Amino acid sequence: MTVTDEDRTVRATSPINPPTCWSTPPAPVCGVGRTWLARSVGPPKTSTRTDEVVVTGEPTLIGAATDVLNMADVIVAGGGPAGLSAALFTAKNDLETLVFDTDETWMHKAHLFNYLGIDSMDGSEFMDVSREQVEAFGVDLSQGEEVTAVEETGDGFTVETDDGEYAADYVVLATGADRSLATELGCATTEEGIVDVGVDMETSVEDAYATGAMVRAEEWQAVIAAGDGAAAALNILSKEKGEHYHDFDVPADAE
Ligand SMILES: Cc1cc2nc3c(=O)[nH]c(=O)nc-3n(C[C@H](O)[C@H](O)[C@H](O)COP(=O)(O)OP(=O)(O)OC[C@H]3O[C@@H](n4cnc5c(N)ncnc54)[C@H](O)[C@@H]3O)c2cc1C
Known part of the structure; x- marks a missing residue:
């Protein structure tokens, strides 16, 4: 297109967040x-x-x-199921969303028979479809750009990549089982060494979220990672709206 x-x-x-767009x-x-x-x-x-x-x-x-140059509302580090799911929800609801990804997602090794709604799909095909879907909602997806550092500024975050420097109000960490960005940012971890989050996926660092494989010891499934990303995004959207938010569409929206 x-x-x-x-x-x-x-x-x-x-x-950002025009009132008429919240459910449309x-x-x-x-x-x-x-x-x-x-x-x-x-x-x-x-x-x-x-x-x-x-x-x-x-x-x-x-x-x-x-x-401010290179400013976004939300920056997502990692573009596997967790990161792309978070980005889908934030971009769909009009938050400017950048995703940086090095394309080493485990999905390239997977074949899905256990993702609800999908009979059988190669993991790489799942990633292709997912990337097309999020880009259709306006996500700015930078494949091959690695996030090298994330720092708090007191007014959001700066994110360094191997290609530039960016700033955002919220950061979603979705780098699979690699927890290094989270620990460098100062996010608390559990005794098991996983990033400590609640059901909203927010870490001990306000407005920084951890999702997907990094928040579980071994219970790694694509559908769980995607759910984590959605939960993080809805918490961000609830903060932005100032009240609890859900992203509901109805059949008439598809007409
Ligand atoms: C062999 C195998 C088979 C599997 N089979 C299944 C299955 O059948 N069903 C199922 O549900 N799950 C399966 N899984 C698990 C599934 O792949 C994971 O649960 C899922 O990929 C986790 O998603 P994620 O988004 O947390 O991490 P990932 O999918 O690993 O994505 C993380 C992304 O972040 C990127 N990244 C990392 N660091 C940076 C950085 N600093 N900057 C930018 N990008 C970065 C990586 O390159 C990667 O693309 C399988 C896993 C493996 C290894």
Whole structure:
């Protein structure tokens, strides 16, 4: 699907969490890049910034600039079932969402017979379908970009990758059984060494979430990881809305 300048302008200037969008699925937007994000215009292709800028190059952005480059609402480290599920829910509900993934998901070794609703599917095919689905909801998915550090700033988080530096209000850690980013961030762990979270997946570091294989010793299943990601996202969305939130659609939404 081709994204026009008009599409990008609409997304770039849309308010976060417009009230009418909370129960209405947005029109899918495919193939978007991080440069069009409402609060992300980096790396800038212009040398100066004004209140209204036109960023040249590919893709073209016309939108309002802010002081913060590479800013998102939510950054997800890891794009397996846990990370992509979290990203689906946050992006579907109009939070600007970046996912960085190094594509070493265990799903490439799996064949699914035990994921509810799926009879039989190769794990890599599951990832292909999942990536297409989240990108259709506007997730900015950076395959091959590794998160190297996550730090609290007192006003959110900075996230360093091997390709740049980003900032976000919330961070979702979904790096499989690799818990190193969580421990470096200071997230508490249990006696077993797993990241300590409750049912909302929030860690001991406020607004930092841990999901998927890192929060369980051995009970690793794709459907559980996806559920973890959804739980983290709904907690983020509840905080943003200021009240408990669920993402319900009805048959009429599909018409
Ligand atoms: C051989 C095998 C067979 C399996 N079979 C099944 C099965 O039949 N059914 C089932 O339900 N489950 C199965 N599983 C388990 C299932 O694959 C996991 O439960 C699931 O993949 C966990 O999802 P996750 O998102 O937590 O982690 P992962 O799927 O491992 O995804 C983590 C992602 O984060 C990325 N990453 C890591 N560090 C970074 C970083 N610093 N920056 C950016 N990205 C990073 C990784 O590259 C990876 O893509 C199987 C697992 C294995 C090993």
